[in-house]
Amino acid sequence: MKRLHAAAIATLAFGTSTAYAQVTTSSVSLFGRLDEGIVYQTGKTGGSSVSMAANMWLPSLWGLRGQEDLGGGLSAVFNLASTIIVNTGSSASSQKLFDRNAYVGLSSNDWGTLTFGRQVNTLAELFYVTDPLYANSSATNMNVRLGYLGGPGTTIQNNFGPNPGVSGASLDRVDNAVKYQVKKYGFTGMAMYGFGGAAGQFSNNSSAGAMVGYDGGVATLRASYMQYKDNIGTLFFAYAGGASYKLGPVTLRATFTQNRIDSGLNTTARPYRNMQTQVISGGGDWLMSPSFDLYIAYYRGKRSQDGLPDQVANKFYIVPSYFLSKRTTLQIVSVYERFNATGAALDTGTPLATNVHSSVYVGLGMTHNF
Numbered sequence: 106m107k108r109l110h111a112a113a114i115a116t117l118a119f120g121t122s123t124a125y126a127q128v129t130t131s132s133v134s135l136f137g138r139l140d141e142g143i144v145y146q147t148g149k150t151g152g153s154s155v156s157m158a159a160n161m162w163l164p165s166l167w168g169l170r171g172q173e174d175l176g177g178g179l180s181a182v183f184n185l186a187s188t189i190i191v192n193t194g195s196s197a198s199s200q201k202l203f204d205r206n207a208y209v210g211l212s213s214n215d216w217g218t219l220t221f222g223r224q225v226n227t228l229a230e231l232f233y234v235t236d237p238l239y240a241n242s243s244a245t246n247m248n249v250r251l252g253y254l255g256g257p258g259t260t261i262q263n264n265f266g267p268n269p270g271v272s273g274a275s276l277d278r279v280d281n282a283v284k285y286q287v288k289k290y291g292f293t294g295m296a297m298y299g300f301g302g303a304a305g306q307f308s309n310n311s312s313a314g315a316m317v318g319y320d321g322g323v324a325t326l327r328a329s330y331m332q333y334k335d336n337i338g339t340l341f342f343a344y345a346g347g348a349s350y351k352l353g354p355v356t357l358r359a360t361f362t363q364n365r366i367d368s369g370l371n372t373t374a375r376p377y378r379n380m381q382t383q384v385i386s387g388g389g390d391w392l393m394s395p396s397f398d399l400y401i402a403y404y405r406g407k408r409s410q411d412g413l414p415d416q417v418a419n420k421f422y423i424v425p426s427y428f429l430s431k432r433t434t435l436q437i438v439s440v441y442e443r444f445n446a447t448g449a450a451l452d453t454g455t456p457l458a459t460n461v462h463s464s465v466y467v468g469l470g471m472t473h474n475f
Contacts, residue, residue: 130174135475137167141191142438142470148449148461157192161470162241162424162436164197165189166205178214200271205278217287217294223267224284227295227314228253228345228362229277231329234318235347237358237388237402238422242438244454245466247384247406247420252345252362253277254331256453258408260376261366265333265341267299269310276333279312293318293327301334309338323351339377340367349389357389369411378410388422400424406451417445418452432474440466 142161147153159165168186175181186205188197198204203223210220232240236248243249250256254266254276263270267280284297294317301310314331325348332342343364350357365381388402402422409415419442426436442452442464449457449464457464 131171132173133169133171135167135169136186138163138165138472138474139191140165140470140472142468144466144468146455146464146466148442148457148464150456150458158244158468158470159190159192160188160197160243161468162438163472164205164243165191168203168206172212175211180212181209182212182218182220183209198273200268208282208284210284217285220284220286222282223278223280224282224297225278226253226276226312226331227297227316227329228331228343229255230295230316231318231327231345231347232360234325235327235349235358235360237360237386237390237404238400238424241400242422242424242440245420245440245442245452246454247404247418247451248360248362248386249277250453251364251382251406251408251451252360252384254343254364257364257382258450258453260380261341264335264339264375266312269335276312276331279314282312291320293320303336306336306338309334309336325349335375339370339375341365342367354392355389356392357387359385359387361385371411376410378412380408380410382406382408396428398426398428400426406448408451414447415445416448416451418448419443434472436470436472438466438468438470440464442466 140160140163142158144158144161145155166186166188170184173181184206185203187203188205190197206223208220208222208224210218212218232248232253238246240246240249243255256275262274266274266276268274279297279299281302282297282299286295296315299312301308303309312333316327316329318327327347330344332340334340345360345362347360363383366377366379368377369379370377384404384406386402386404390398390400392398400422404420406418407415421441423439424436426434428434444462446460449461455466
């Protein structure tokens with residue numbers, strides 16, 4: 106009888122799980138990218154250098170993502186991703202296992218997607234589609250470093266964002282964030298809020314943002330806003346606009362962004378001085394054949410603070426890219442950079458010597474997606 110009873114329970118359990126599997130489906134996949142190159146650069150402290158450069162064109166990463174069909178057009182989704190340094194085999198972050206994405210949520214065919222966790226800010230979402238280089242070449246791209254706050258400088262990093270004061274902290278991703286996205290009839294909308302978690306001070310260390318856009322086939326438009334507060338409630342805000350237009354094999358893209366610390370404080374811990382940063386960009390790519398793409402771009406960045414000289418940087422890019430396959434490309438990233446007397450300080454991704462007025466950056470690299 107005990108054996109019959111156990112067999113009946115097993116049969117019932119199997120039948121139940123089988124029936125459940127018939128109405129729901131789920132998938133989990135491993136994904137990633139490996140990017141490595143050799144870079145020659147002038148203007149660095151100590152002179153010119155030749156070095157291996159991980160993430161020269163695109164960030165190397167690995168991750169897991171999944172989706173479960175809950176029925177009625179509703180799905181559970183998740184994404185976990187981590188940046189890696191190929192030439193050393195190490196993780197890019199010593200503080201976070203998943204420094205790129207770590208979120209879970211619900212996605213509806215009719216109502217959009219709601220996610221919770223660590224996610225990119227609304228500025229990055231804009232530059233992913235309207236930056237002249239598609240936000241590639243992140244080590245030198247001012248829209249990445251200063252526009253969507255991937256490396257905005259120590260004054261901002263030490264006081265704002267999810268990890269203020271942590272060496273190398275960036276604001277392009279927001280911890281403790283709730284994010285809603287919807288796409289309908291060419292319209293794209295997005296809003297997010299990052300909880301600061303400060304006891305008794307609800308808004309301190311918090312962040313919030315929104316983005317709206319339109320995709321009309323040949324034309325794409327985006328506008329975005331983000332704001333952050335430090336631990337005493339000082340406001341740091343940023344906004345951006347971008348557009349792209351497709352003319353056959355040529356896609357033209359342009360952006361404008363500005364961010365500002367809304368405070369004249371000037372202390373050792375908070376040397377704000379109403380810091381303001383602007384970046385304009387223009388350019389695009391020409392798909393000359395199914396195997397060859399050519400990027401050309403120009404960027405101008407300017408940072409000002411009360412009582413200090415302006416920092417100005419100009420950058421010109423020519424990047425030929427050759428497709429060995431759908432997953433593997435070779436590219437030459439060539440950049441000419443020109444600075445005013447203090448503008449080299451804006452090159453936060455590839456730090457240069459003080460008072461350098463120009464620099465040449467040439468990299469030969471390979472990218473493989475899996």
